[in-house]
């Protein structure tokens with residue numbers, strides 16, 4: 001066990017100092033696949049199973065090339081090839097021909113944040129701060145990957161105790177809810193009876209565990225491009241079609257949807273660009289938009305209304321428009337029965353001092369809910385577990401430069417997952 005604890009720390013710190021953005025988790029993917037193979041799992045690399053036609057929010061070629069070249073400093077081209085072109089997922093399986101298949105998902109991506117180099121920031125002080133400047137594991141996905149590998153080790157050592165087929169899914173591009181659909185549509189979740197994932201929270205007290213977090217919302221992310229016609233703003237503005245105006249009208253009207261839906265939804269036009277100069281009617285404008293809501297049916301209506309508003313705004317200025325979906329997930333509720341088994345498994349360890357069966361707390365969006373929804377629709381059960389991992393007297397915000405969690409959460413979590421696996425495996 002001591003050995004496992006040491007390995008978890010080694011993994012976490014390795015990933016923390018080598019963060020990579022979504023769809024570009026190249027070194028992480030090679031590292032993970034090699035470890036899993038050394039434990040005896042049968043390992044599939046991204047290009048062997050991912051259906052990239054469902055990928056959303058891919059990086060530009062230029063940005064991707066920089067990330068891939070960076071990975072080439074660490075691993076050989078041959079090692080990286082199966083993950084090339086953003087196919088950075090890893091799948092490990094133990095198939096014993098059992099009836100039941102139990103899947104676990106671990107996310108891999110980091111965020112575009114410059115990590116703190118203050119003396120109060122442990123990763124800096126202890127020498128495992130990000131070596132990829134401008135990219136940081138500021139949501140704990142480094143901890144998730146470490147837990148995934150530690151869990152895999154434990155499974156490999158105790159394989160004979162389990163009576164189920166096991167799938168370990170390392171998923172790229174969780175941030176922006178962009179990656180899950182690629183995994184779902186690859187077919188690897190077909191026939192899965194149970195799917196589980198967990199998330200560490202820097203703002204939840206250490207020792208607290210929520211067996212089923214039901215507060216993740218539905219979300220859609222879109223880019224909208226308006227195309228019009230430029231003309232002289234003084235001599236012949238009437239000969240132009242003002243794309244910037246279309247985008248502005250759309251922005252204002254989209255935000256009015258919050259009121260239309262009685263304040264139960266979130267709408268944000270977070271970025272706007274367009275036009276060329278003050279004396280030219282703009283022929284181009286672009287919006288980056290997101291929508292969130294608690295219920296699937298509300299979300300569908302919200303997106304429908306948004307599309308109407310965008311269409312009206314474009315037509316009002318005789319512009320054309322193009323809507324590109326950049327991310328999507330639907331909030332779902334975890335299984336009550338499975339949550340009770342998680343609680344039973346947590347009770348067996350004193351580390352978990354505050355065990356909550358389920359809660360509805362708003363935790364933003366989570367790509368995993370798409371996988372949960374898929375497994376549930378096919379007769380399986382799913383839960384998304386919340387793990388308190390706050391550092392005493394600190395309340396670090398997720399997605400901020402000084403984000404950090406208490407690393408001691410990893411070993412009890414791995415043991416918890418293993419006990420849970422024993423309980424549901426037959």
Ligand SMILES: [Zn+2]
Pocket residue numbers: 139140141199
């Ligand atoms: Zn996260």
